[in-house]
Amino acid sequence: MVSDRIDHDAAAGGTAELLLEARGITKRFPGVVANADVSLQLHRGEILALLGENGAGKSTLVKMLFGLYRPDEGEIRIKGEPVTLRSPKDAISRGIGMVHQHFQLVPVMTVAENVVLGAEPCRGRFIDQRRAAAEVRKLSERYGLAVDPAATVEDLPVGTQQRVEIIKALFRGAEILILDEPTAVLTPQETDELLQIMRELAARGVGIIFITHKLREVMAVADRVEVLRGGRVVGSAVPSRTDEAGLASMMVGRTVVLRVDKTPAQPGAVMLRVRALQVDDDRHQRAVRGLDLEVRAGEIVGVAGVQGNGQRELVEAICGMRPIRSGTVEVDGRDTTSMNAKAVNGLGVAHIPEDREKHGLVGSYTIADDLVLNRFDEEPFARHGLRDFTAIDKQAEQLVQRFDVRTPSIHTETNALSGGNKQKVIVARELSYDAKLVVAAQPTRGVDVGSIEFIHRQLVAERDRGAAVLVVSAELDEILGLSDRVAVMSEGRIVAMLPIEEADRDRIGLLMAGGA
């Protein structure tokens, strides 16, 4: 199935074969020009990073290259030949593969079955399991994509599932691989592994288009960078000849402060008190196992930990979204252990949820409606059960302005926003009502550097206003940059609580891994 043609001519750079070319691509959506006269080239064995602010048009561009959208103007060429991509199927048949963030895998099937699905080697009427497994093994060995063909997909961690997606694309003969923010949901270690895999693939002649907001990753793997702003290509760079700050300012058009400026915390009364908390996950396994935690007014506590150690369950239990098995949660002296999300929110608890598409937004609602999603029935947005659209719109205009949400209008469907702008809508909503306690899970996931800087400043401002802030993040840099105290979480417990002065990368890394 896999052709050997991608093996030769692996050298990156100017002389390598031109795999993909976009010429003068323009794409308009109602009220926005998402891509304006964009041209780019991808060579064999090259890793091309696409950088740009939220809403710059990166996802739109790669969706056109994968046949999900049709360009309004311009031309796509594959190996010099002009093509019209009507659907992903067209794109796949021309050697283009894309790994979506929401994986297209069947959870109950094995890795091998998933990989061959739709192109199965058959034996009579049944899938030839042995050949499928052999194919998968061959691919995973060749590209260093370690994965067990017989494992069931739902049991695999996110990073491995993503690897299965990549193998799937390669199995279908992909020579061009598109990755749209693949590292957003990976642990740092998984990210390193992915970058390693990308290098391996490129060395073997695959061309990769890689979208990310993390400049460190760009510096680490990209051969070339194209920067988009407002739908246009505003510059190109070679990582070896620039640095993170240079890339950032090229992207945003100004210098970005990558470090959070803040004064020492002035902690007040205990705002959140969690005692001996036990919470189950969706599979009814104990995920939080006797956890104790205190957060005071006027301080930021960061929870560091490898994903899947009970952070999600902890956050949902504090916010009234998940039943508590035993133990207690107190907010500002009130026992909230058995309260629902509405009641907890009513006490002044803001919650930036981890999964924005699932919990944070209703995609078919307007931005204005999503900005009042959990306060729709409070004054001034409603009175006597009637919604007040003047007040709703007024707040939407203000928040869209203040949080720089890039949208043609507050009445645009949230679905139409770029990923980072969706995140900004949620952050804007949750930081709009002077909460006593702010619980922020992955607050800057998918957000561009300029906006990360802004959101961090807002969280610090919440703290300085006197709110207690609990930040859960997979980004150790984010934890270290924001926190006044760092709680290290492992296997459902807080295993260490360190003042920020004593929190260094290595020590936290060791604690996270379960060491002492």
Place this chain on the structure above:
Amino acid sequence: MNRQRVQSALLPVVAVLVAFLIGAIVVLADGKSPVRAAEAVIKGSMANRAAIGATLEKATPLILTGLAVIVGMKAGLFNIGAQGQLLLGSIMSAYVGYRLTVLPTVVHLPLALLAGVAFGAVPAFVVGVLKAYRGVHEVIATIMMNTILVNLTDWLAGGPWMQPDQAISKTPPIQASAEIPKVADLPVGFFLAVVMAFVVWFLLSRTTLGFELGTVGANRDAAHYAGMSVKGITVLAMTLSGALAGLGGAIETQGVVGRFEPGFNRGLGFDGITIALLAKVSPRAAIPAALLIGALRASSTQLQSIAQVAPEIVDVILAVALLLVAAPMIIRWALRLRNASGVEGVNLNTGWGS
């Protein structure tokens, strides 16, 4: 933005026009004259006051069952059971209508309507509870409920509540004090239905309750995050849906049939689904959609006598229109359902990057 909105509003209109065209071809193929058929429809549905009255009469229960289906769909529920709910509402309003004898109209008429509303709501409430607390799919539950209610009402009208001196099963006629009057040949019930369409529109688009309903329908997880009671709203939406269907049945009894007679109300609940889809799940658009179907249904005798066309042509036209409008909608809806139930891999367009 605007162009898109106009286009999407145009779709049902175009679908109906195409459906008429295909209807004309079918008539032609049958060796009959489409021109005469059109003439028959115009004569039967709007040529004079009586014809207009007949159209409005037919449209009345259709508006209400259409609204019933719309309320359910907004909350993410597919109420196939409007038919059964309407039947129960209809017979209960007939019972209150004939059984209570000494009440003045101002009490009796609304009381009988209320009986219809309440008993339309009851079976739907049960379905809602089953869905919210036991996870029973509402389509299955309402289909079973339909069978139960058809048989229950048949039995009541042919047994305990049957008019004694009759050969065919039907209840006694309701008292004059429970009858919905006609004003200048025009059925008052129709205007009540129109008012309800505006009430439902207002409820769904202007109230916090409508917002909760829509949120539960569009994204249950987000509704949970926002602190809404997903279960409570599910039960409430289903109950409301049944109440509307029940009101349709009551108006039919008190304003048109004058009693409950098995077989008289067949199909009204299912036409509600057609209307909801033709109206693109918008309460106010249910009015013109119901009027269209009402007009076609009102002219079935004329179709036969003037054009010698079998009245089933109406069903052909409606089916084609529905197919054109609903096919893309149903597909989209089914996909969302599947996404909501946690099976990944359908929507290609979501992700952290997009």
